[in-house]
Amino acid sequence: MDLVARLLAGDRRALARAITLTENEDPAAARLAAAVYPHTGKARTIGVTGPPGAGKSTIVDGLTHLYRREGRRVAVVAVDPTSPFSGGAILGDRIRMRRGAADPGVFIRSLATRGHLGGLSWHTGSVVRLLDAAGFDTILVETVGAGQAEVEIMRYAETTVVVMVPGLGDEVQAIKAGILEIADVLAVNKADREGADRLVRELEIMLRMDGSVGRGGPLARKEGPAAGSEPGADAAGPEPWVPPVVKTVATTDEGLPELLRAVEAHHEHLRATGGLERWRRRELAAExxxxxxxxxxxxxxxxxxxxxxxxxxxxxxxxxxxxxxxxxxxxxxxxxxxxxxxxxxxxx
Amino acid sequence: MRVLVAKPGLDSHDRGAKVVARAYRDAGMEVVYTGLHQTPEEIVEAAIQEDVDVVALSILSGAHTTLVPRVAELLRAQGADDVLLLVGGIIPEDDIPAMLEAGAAGAFGPGSDLDEIVEFTRSNLRRRGA
Structure with a gap:
């Protein structure tokens, strides 16, 4: 049986090999991508981004566990940076992703950025499609530790969770354009630490301010004018989504059920408002x-x-x-x- | 080239594993590091998912005589016996032949030279195009 047939049948080795071929830009990769494409478009994609050490991997591990309990098949794409000097990389996200380690309903793949900027690897989109075609219905994509410019995740994730932690900086950091703007859901992790409540309040204030979080990003992206309409036209119609702020302590699973519910609510909202199709259309057009x-x-x-x-x-x-x-x-x-x-x- | 650096069993410090992982990184390899207390099943499953060319086990507990054969056996069972299996840590000289017999391609005891480990890994790769 060839690689594509095995992949579509859910063979893990075939899937793993297909990802390698894709990452290495092997001549077989384009044929592979074409063959699996008709079998894609079924999976939910959820991005998890935020600064280094915010707890992204631990949150991904927790969400994986919760989605498994709902019977979902979960794939994780975890991206870590490539050394600009040696070209090597230490991919350490699996350290925190232990609960799915021996579960056949979970597939975790670590990718190095290989020089790609934006918080992801060159072929993240293609890898997500391979996982989708192999039958994983929920795909979590974890970016590298992200600052203010690593916003590419919004191209691949229907729902983007931005993980913040208390104590990183004053509220001015929060107004800055970039990573906060792309949040569909905000998680304030390590919420047992001092300053968590203040951070939540600051974020909630930002959310209500014009042109900041919850306006410029998600609304313009998924609920704004459909592809092909006048640029700058008003986002008409559907009720705007205001990103919820969820407090979590990922190491103890505290707040993770609430985070999952917020992610699901966002997905429902996108579906109900047609935002999902508009977003897909726009991203495909860009591709x-x-x-x-x-x-x-x-x-x-x-x-x-x-x-x-x-x-x-x-x-x-x-x-x-x-x-x-x-x-x-x-x-x-x-x-x-x-x-x-x-x-x-x-x-x- | 992709390398899985894994610590099976119960020993609870991983300085050596991290030093080796860094050496591989500095040699331009992508190193998947899985952390402490992995079962052989978890290690082999990670090796499959990550499609690595090399599995490097670090064992300090003395349990290498059971852990290494078990990992080798599971790799074979998955049809992944083209993956280069290496073991390092506290491996007594006398145990090395048994490690090689069990399926490890190389065994590196205390004081092994990092460059030598990297060079050995490079020149003993089994998989095509790795």
Whole structure:
């Protein structure tokens, strides 16, 4: 049986191998992705992000445990940073994910960022699809310890949980754009520590302020204008989602049932308002647009290098005879004329 | 290359495991570290899910004579016997032949040289393209 058939049948080794091929950008990966795609789109995706040491892995472990009790099949993607010096990485999220370690209904995969910025690995989206196709209906994605710019998780998670802890900084930190804006649910972890209640209050105040948490991020993203409508149009219709703030002590499971209920409530809200479909449409549009850009760029580059035009053009740019932007525009126009006459295909 | 560094059994300090994990990282490898008190079943399951090329066990408790054969046996049962199995920690010289017999490709006792461990790992990989 081939890898795809085994993966679809839930074979764990096949799934693990498929993830490796995808991560390594093996030539087989594109075929694999195409073959599993019709079997995807069924899983719930939940992102967990927050600063280093906030307790993300422990929360993921706790949520995994609770979802298992509801009979869900849970996959975890845990991302840790790659060393910029050696290219190696220590992937340590499993240390805190013990409860699912020997459970056949749980699959945990650690990924290194391999130089990708944004808090995830290059192929997070593809890995999520493989897990989805293998029959995991609930997929938790844990980012690297994130600061204010690692917001890419919102592309892959229907619901993003941002984990905060007391004592990291004053409320100004909370107003800053970025990670707090992408929260659909906020967890204040280590809530048995001093300052937890103050942090909860500060976050709740932020949530009620115009243009901060709960407005700029989730609303614009999932409840705002659908793809293709006027940019900047008002988010009309559905009742806005205000991200709940949930206090947790993940090491003792305190507050985790409430956190799970908040995540589920967000999912229900998205479904009821059509936000889920709009979000999916928007993310797919971004993905296809990106791929078209890459593939068209590669085709134009291949065409230009085949007859030496590329080197010549670069020479002119280097001698300051033409600027990079104008050179690129000219090349693309010529490529398109050529493509229109059936050229690139014929040239192969 | 992906390496699982695991501590089976009951011993409760992992300085050595962490030092080895760092050495692998510094050699450009991705190291999955699972923490203390793992059962052989958990270790092999993690090795499968993480699709690692190497499983490096750190054992200080003296239980290596039962733990290493058990991990090797479970790897074989999963069809994952192409994974390179290594053991380090407090492994008496006299036990090394038995470790190799049980399925470990290498056994490293106290005072082993980190570069040597890394080099041994690199040059004994069994899996294609790893």
């Amino acid at each position: 296809v647009r990106g791929l078209v850009r890459d593939l068209a760029g590669q085709a134009a580059h291949a065409w230009a290098t085949a007859d030496g035009a590329w080197e010549e053009l670069l020479g002119r740019v280097q001698r300051r005879e033409i600027d990079p932007r104008s050179a690129s525009e000219g090349l693309v126009q010529e490529f398109l004329r050529h493509a229109g006459s059936g050229g690139p295909g014929a040239r192969g």
